[in-house]
Amino acid sequence: MTRTMLQVTDEIAIDAAEIEEAFLRASGPGGQNVNKVATAVQLRFDVRGSPSLPEPVRARLERLAGNRLTAEGAIVITASRFRSQARNRQDARDRLVALIRQAATPPKPRRATKPTRASKLRRAEAKRHRSTVKSLRRTRVVED
Numbered sequence: 001m002t003r004t005m006l007q008v009t010d011e012i013a014i015d016a017a018e019i020e021e022a023f024l025r026a027s028g029p030g031g032q033n034v035n036k037v038a039t040a041v042q043l044r045f046d047v048r049g050s051p052s053l054p055e056p057v058r059a060r061l062e063r064l065a066g067n068r069l070t071a072e073g074a075i076v077i078t079a080s081r082f083r084s085q086a087r088n089r090q091d092a093r094d095r096l097v098a099l100i101r102q103a104a105t106p107p108k109p110r111r112a113t114k115p116t117r118a119s120k121l122r123r124a125e126a127k128r129h130r131s132t133v134k135s136l137r138r139t140r141v142v143e144d
Contacts, residue, residue: 006093008100014052019096020044021089026080040080043092048073053100061103075099 004016026040047053047061047069065075077099079092115123 006097008097009104012052012054012057012100012104014045014050014100018045018050018052019093021092023085026088037085039083039085039088040078041085041088041092043077043079043089043096044074045077045096046072046074056106057100057103060107061100064099064103 005013006016006019007013020043022042022044023038024040024042025038047058047065050058053061061075062069062073068075068077070076075096077092077095079088079095081091082088
């Protein structure tokens with residue numbers, strides 16, 4: 001028996017058994033079809049319980065998932081863009097793969113830099129100019 005794997009990157013592959021899919025009725029236009037057929041897909045992937053993800057990728061994925069992450073640590077993706085169940089299923093999987101790929105690339109380290117002398121002078125000049133403009137707007141009391 002061969003296990004189907006969802007290839008994310010060269011190093012990361014997710015077992016299809018780790019992904020839960022539920023089919024539900026989609027909202028929106030579609031006429032009679034939308035009322036009868038459960039074409040929308042709700043995909044659940046347990047981030048915290050997945051043995052396929054390295055720890056740094058898991059941490060970045062939890063941050064990236066945002067409000068798609070449940071309190072239990074599962075990502076929930078709902079796809080109802082297409083009218084067919086198969087296309088919505090593929091769309092949900094593609095979106096999960098894209099999210100994991102984004103988490104798999106480590107962020108570029110930030111290098112602390114100092115402003116150049118010219119940029120400091122430009123900033124000071126801009127502040128002086130602003131100050132002059134505002135001082136000219138002030139109303140002056142004229143005595144007779």
